[in-house]
Amino acid sequence: MKAFIMNMLLIHFLQMNTPVPRDIPIPLPLPEWLLVVLLVFSFLLHIVFVNLMVGGSMVTLWAEIKGLKNKAYDTLAYEVARTITVNKSLAVVLGVAPLLSINALYTIYFYSANALTGLMWILIIPLVAVAFLLTYLHKYTWHSMAHLKRLHIAIIGASVLLFLFIPLIFLVNINLMLFPEKWSSIHGFISALFLPNVFPRYLHFIFASLAVTGLFLFWYVGRKNYPFETIFPADISRYDVKKIAYSLTLGASVIQFLIGPIVLISLPSKGFGWGLLSIILTGASLALIAMWWIWKALIGPKEAINRRFGAIVILMSITVLFMGSGRHTYRANALDPHRQLMAEKTAAFEKLSEEARMHPQQSNTAEVVDSSLGTVAKGAALFKTNCSICHQKDTKLVGPPITEMVSIYKNNISGLEQWIKAPGKKRPDYPQMPTLSQLSDADRAELAKYILSIQ
Amino acid sequence: MDFPMFHLDWLNDRFLIAMIAILHVLINHGIAVGFVPYIVWLEQKGVCKSNATEITDTKWDGMAERMMKVAFIVTTTVGAMTGVGIWFSAALVSPASIGSLIRVFYWAWFTEWTIFVTEVVLIMVYYLTWKNSNQSLQSKLKHIKFGWYLSVFSWFTMAIIVAILGFMMDPGNWNKHHSFINGFTNPIYLPQLFFRTPTAMVIAGTFGYLLVFAFTQKNTETRKQAIQTSAKWILFWIPFSVLGAVYYYKAMPAAMRDNMSTAVGTIEFQQYYQLLKYIILGATSSIFLIALLGLLKPGKVRWGLVLFPTIMAFGFLGIFERVREFIRKPYVIGGYMYSNLLRKEDYPLYQRDGILKYATYNSTPEITATNKIEAGRNVFMLSCSRCHTTQGINSITYVFERMYGSFNKPLDENAMAAYIPNMHNGRTFMPPFPGNQKEAEALAAYLKFLQQSHETLEGVQTAGVVVNSLNNIDAAIQIQQTADSVKAVKLAKK
Numbered sequence: 001m002k003a004f005i006m007n008m009l010l011i012h013f014l015q016m017n018t019p020v021p022r023d024i025p026i027p028l029p030l031p032e033w034l035l036v037v038l039l040v041f042s043f044l045l046h047i048v049f050v051n052l053m054v055g056g057s058m059v060t061l062w063a064e065i066k067g068l069k070n071k072a073y074d075t076l077a078y079e080v081a082r083t084i085t086v087n088k089s090l091a092v093v094l095g096v097a098p099l100l101s102i103n104a105l106y107t108i109y110f111y112s113a114n115a116l117t118g119l120m121w122i123l124i125i126p127l128v129a130v131a132f133l134l135t136y137l138h139k140y141t142w143h144s145m146a147h148l149k150r151l152h153i154a155i156i157g158a159s160v161l162l163f164l165f166i167p168l169i170f171l172v173n174i175n176l177m178l179f180p181e182k183w184s185s186i187h188g189f190i191s192a193l194f195l196p197n198v199f200p201r202y203l204h205f206i207f208a209s210l211a212v213t214g215l216f217l218f219w220y221v222g223r224k225n226y227p228f229e230t231i232f233p234a235d236i237s238r239y240d241v242k243k244i245a246y247s248l249t250l251g252a253s254v255i256q257f258l259i260g261p262i263v264l265i266s267l268p269s270k271g272f273g274w275g276l277l278s279i280i281l282t283g284a285s286l287a288l289i290a291m292w293w294i295w296k297a298l299i300g301p302k303e304a305i306n307r308r309f310g311a312i313v314i315l316m317s318i319t320v321l322f323m324g325s326g327r328h329t330y331r332a333n334a335l336d337p338h339r340q341l342m343a344e345k346t347a348a349f350e351k352l353s354e355e356a357r358m359h360p361q362q363s364n365t366a367e368v369v370d371s372s373l374g375t376v377a378k379g380a381a382l383f384k385t386n387c388s389i390c391h392q393k394d395t396k397l398v399g400p401p402i403t404e405m406v407s408i409y410k411n412n413i414s415g416l417e418q419w420i421k422a423p424g425k426k427r428p429d430y431p432q433m434p435t436l437s438q439l440s441d442a443d444r445a446e447l448a449k450y451i452l453s454i455q
Numbered sequence: 456m457d458f459p460m461f462h463l464d465w466l467n468d469r470f471l472i473a474m475i476a477i478l479h480v481l482i483n484h485g486i487a488v489g490f491v492p493y494i495v496w497l498e499q500k501g502v503c504k505s506n507a508t509e510i511t512d513t514k515w516d517g518m519a520e521r522m523m524k525v526a527f528i529v530t531t532t533v534g535a536m537t538g539v540g541i542w543f544s545a546a547l548v549s550p551a552s553i554g555s556l557i558r559v560f561y562w563a564w565f566t567e568w569t570i571f572v573t574e575v576v577l578i579m580v581y582y583l584t585w586k587n588s589n590q591s592l593q594s595k596l597k598h599i600k601f602g603w604y605l606s607v608f609s610w611f612t613m614a615i616i617v618a619i620l621g622f623m624m625d626p627g628n629w630n631k632h633h634s635f636i637n638g639f640t641n642p643i644y645l646p647q648l649f650f651r652t653p654t655a656m657v658i659a660g661t662f663g664y665l666l667v668f669a670f671t672q673k674n675t676e677t678r679k680q681a682i683q684t685s686a687k688w689i690l691f692w693i694p695f696s697v698l699g700a701v702y703y704y705k706a707m708p709a710a711m712r713d714n715m716s717t718a719v720g721t722i723e724f725q726q727y728y729q730l731l732k733y734i735i736l737g738a739t740s741s742i743f744l745i746a747l748l749g750l751l752k753p754g755k756v757r758w759g760l761v762l763f764p765t766i767m768a769f770g771f772l773g774i775f776e777r778v779r780e781f782i783r784k785p786y787v788i789g790g791y792m793y794s795n796l797l798r799k800e801d802y803p804l805y806q807r808d809g810i811l812k813y814a815t816y817n818s819t820p821e822i823t824a825t826n827k828i829e830a831g832r833n834v835f836m837l838s839c840s841r842c843h844t845t846q847g848i849n850s851i852t853y854v855f856e857r858m859y860g861s862f863n864k865p866l867d868e869n870a871m872a873a874y875i876p877n878m879h880n881g882r883t884f885m886p887p888f889p890g891n892q893k894e895a896e897a898l899a900a901y902l903k904f905l906q907q908s909h910e911t912l913e914g915v916q917t918a919g920v921v922v923n924s925l926n927n928i929d930a931a932i933q934i935q936q937t938a939d940s941v942k943a944v945k946l947a948k949k
Contacts, residue, residue, distance in 0.1 A: 016929065021457035022457045022815070026558040028558065029559065029560075085531075089535065093568075095539070097568055099539075099542060100557060100565060100568065103542075110546075111550035114546055116919070118914065125543055125544075132531070183459070184920050184922050186920075188916055341932065353804045356804035389878070398874075429860055431858055431860075438880060
C-alpha cells in the first residue's frame with residue numbers, strides 16, 4: 001500500500017513537472033512523411049562518414065602504435081590517416097541536411113534539449129574544430145616527425161579522445177529530447193548524461209563505427225588502381241590487410257549483438273511496440289547473414305576472400321537502414337502523445353491571441369486627453385505618453401526638468417518645436433535626447449504650447 | 456516563452472552568435488570566395504612564366520600550393536565548423552526565430568546546402584589533386600581550369616547566402632509571400648553583393664600578401680615577384696571595393712528606416728554609421744598604400760608592415776556585418792517577431808494578461824508581494840535576456856545607470872516602472888515591453904535589486920527549468936478535453 005502511494009505521488013510529481021510548450025505556429029515546410037524520409041536518409045549518410053572518421057582515427061592510433069615494432073602497420077596507419085581528413089569534411093557537410101530536418105520536425109524537443117545542455121552543446125563547435133586541426137597536424141607531420149614517433153602518436157591520441165567524446169554530446173541531446181518529463185530534473189550536461197540508455201547507445205555507435213571502418217578499409221585497399229605493392233613493405237600483402245579489415249568488422253559486429261539487447265532493455269518503455277521490435281530484429285538477422293559470409297571468407301582460401309563482398313556491403317547497408325528506421329520509430333512513438341497535446345495547446349493559444357488582438361483594451365500607454373486642461377489638454381496628453389518618462393516638472397530625471405525648458409524657451413516657441421524635431425546633445429552629463437519620429441508637426445506645436453504653459 | 460532560456464550572463468547571448476558568425480564570414484569571404492581565384496591566378500602565372508622545358512615554375516608553384524594548403528586547412532576546419540556554429544548558437548540563443556525561419560525557408564536552405572556540399576567536394580578535389588597534376592602540362596592546365604570553375608562556384612554560394620540574409624531581413628514581406636525571390640529583390644541585396652565580391656578579393660589579396668613571407672625565401676626573385684603580383688591583385692580590386700562600400704553604406708539607412716518606420720535612424724545607429732565612414736577610409740587607404748609600396752619597392756616590404764593592413768581588411772568586413780545586424784532591430788524577423796523572440800501579433804494578449812502566465816518555464820505564474828523580485832527576474836529572462844546581461848556586456852544596470860546618470864546612487868524604481876512601457880517611443884530599436892503594468896513594476900523592482908545586490912542570472916544550462924503550473928501536462932490535458940467536448944457537441948448538433 002505504501003509503495004502504491006509512493007508510486008502515485010511519483011506519477012503526480014512527474015505530471016506536474018512535464019512541460020507542454022506551444023509549438024512554432026507555422027505549418028511544416030513539407031508533408032511530415034517526406035521530412036521523415038529526408039531526415040532518416042540524410043542522417044544515415046551523415047553518420048556513415050562520422051563512423052569512418054571516428055573508426056578511422058581509432059584504427060590509425062592502433063596501427064601506428066603497433067607500427068613502432070612492425071613497419072607494415074606504420075604504413076597501414078598512414079594510409080588510413082590520409083582518409084580521415086576527407087571523410088571528416090564529408091561528415092560535417094552532410095550533417096547539415098539532417099540538422100535542418102530535425103530542427104523543422106522536432107523544433108521544440110531538439111532545441112529544448114540543446115538549451116538544457118547548452119554549454120556542452122556549443123562546445124561541440126570548438127572541440128570538433130580542434131579535433132580536425134589535430135588530424136591535419138597528424139597527417140601533414142607524418143614524415144617530418146618520423147623520429148618523434150611517440151609525440152606523433154600523442155597527436156592522433158588526442159584527436160581520438162576528442163572524437164570519442166563528441167558523439168556523447170550528440171547522444172545526450174538526442175536522448176534528452178525524447179523525455180520532456182525529465183527536463184525539469186536536468187541541470188546541465190552531466191545530469192543528462194546519466195539518464196538511462198545514453199551509454200548503451202553510445203557504445204552501440206562506437207562499435208558500429210569500427211564495423212563500418214573495417215568494410216571501408218577492405219574496399220579501400222582492394223581497389224584496382226590502388227598501388228598496394230608500391231605503398232606497403234613486402235612483408236604484408238593485400239590479403240593480410242583485408243583480413244585485418246574483415247576481422248575488425250566481424251569482431252565489432254559480434255560485440256554489437258551483446259550491446260544491442262542492452263540498448264533495447266534500457267530504452268524507457270514509452271516508445272516501445274511490436275512494430276519497433278520487428279524492425280530491429282529484421283535488421284539484426286540480416287546482419288547475421290552478412291557476418292556469416294565474412295566468417296566464411298576469413299576461414300576460406302586466400303583467393304576467395306573477395307567473394308560476396310558486394311552482397312555483404314548491401315546487407316549491412318540494409319541493416320543500417322533498418323536500425324535507422326527503428327531509431328526513428330521509437331522517437332515517433334515516444335513523442336507522439338506529447339506532440340498531440342502540444343498541438344491542441346498551440347491551437348488554443350492561437351485562438352486566445354486572436355481574440356485579444358480583435359478586442360484590444362485601452363493600453364496604459366495610450367494617451368488620455370483631460371479636457372479640463374483647456375487649450376493645452378492635447379499637449380499635456382502627448383507629454384504624458386512621450387516625454388514624462390524622462391522629464392519631470394522641477395527635478396532632473398533623464399533629461400532636464402520642465403522649468404528649465406521654460407526658462408530657455410520662454411519667448412521662443414518655434415525654437416522649442418525645432419529642438420523637439422531635431423534634438424541634439426547639449427550637456428556632457430546628460431544622454432542625447434532621441435528623435436521622437438512618431439510625432440507630427442502639429443503634435444510638436446501642441447507639446448511646445450503645453451510645456452511653455454507650465455509655471 | 457516555449458523554450459528553456461539558455462543565457463550567458465557575462466558574455467551576452469548575441470555576442471556568442473556574433474563571434475562565431477563574424478569569424479565564419481571572414482573565413483568564407485577572405486579565405487574561400489576571394490582566395491581561390493587569387494590562388495588559381497597565381498597557379499596560372501606559374502605556368503606562363505616558366506620556360507618551354509618546364510611545366511611550371513616549380514618554386515612559384517610550390518609557394519602557391521602551400522598558400523592554398525593554409526586556406527584548405529582553415530576552411531575545412533574552423534571555416535566549416537563556424538558555419539555549423541551559426542546554426543548551433545542561433546538555435547541556442549534564439550530558438551523561436553530560427554525555428555520559424557526554418558519552417559518557411561527550409562527549401563532555400565536545403566538548396567544552399569546542396570551547393571555547399573558541391574563546393575566542399577570541389578575544394579578537396581582542387582587541393583588534393585594539385586601535386587599529381589604537375590606531372591604533365593595537359594593535366595596542369597586541366598587543374599587550373601578546374602580552379603576557375605571552383606572560383607565561380609564559391610562566388611555562387613556567397614550570392615545565395617546573401618539572398619538568404621536579405622530575405623530574413625526583408626521588412627514587412629515576411630508574412631505576405633514566402634518566396635525566395637524576395638531575397639534577391641531586397642533593396643540591400645545588390646549593394647551587399649557589390650560590396651562583398653571585391654572586398655573578398657581585397658582581403659584574400661592582403662592575406663596572400665602576408666603568406667608570401669612565410670612561403671618564400673628572403674631576397675629571392677620569387678618573393679619579389681609574388682609581392683608585386685599580390686599588389687597588382689589588390690590594386691585592381693580596391694577601387695571596386697571602395698565603390699561597393701559606398702553604395703552599401705548609402706543603402707543602409709533606407710533599409711533601416713523601412714524596418715523601424717521612423718524618419719531617421721537612432722542615435723546608436725548613427726554612432727556606428729559615423730564610425731563606418733572612418734573605417735572605410737582607414738582600412739582601404741592602408742591596404743592601398745601597402746599594395747603600392749609592394750608594387751614599386753617590393754624589396755622594402757617586411758611582413759610586419761603587411762600585418763596591420765591585413766587586420767584592417769578583416770575588420771573592414773567585420774564592421775559592416777555589425778551594422779547590418781543593427782538594421783534588423785527591433786525585430787529579429789522583420790515585422791513578425793521582435794528581438795525578444797515574441798511575436799508582434801501576440802502582444803495584445805501578453806499586455807492584457809502578462810507574459811508570465813503564458814511562459815512554459817516560469818516559477819511565478821502569479822505575482823505576489825512576496826515573490827516580486829523573483830517574478831521580475833523571470834520577466835527579465837523572458838523579455839530582456841536575449842540582448843542584455845545583468846552585470847556583463849550590455850548590462851541592464853549599466854544602461855539604466857547611464858541613462859539616469861545614477862552611477863553612484865540607487866536607481867529609481869518608480870521612474871523605471873513608468874519608463875519601461877514607453878521606452879520604445881524614444882528608443883525605436885527597442886521592442887515594446889511585452890508585459891502588463893504589474894510585470895513592469897516587478898521588473899523595475901528586480902532591476903533596482905540587481906543594481907544593489909550585484910546578483911547574476913544563470914541560464915537553464917546550469918540552473919535547469921521550473922515548469923509553470925499553468926503549462927504542465929495536467930493543464931494541457933484539460934485543454935485537450937475541452938477541445939474534445941466542443942468537437943463532440945458540434946458533432947451531436949449535426
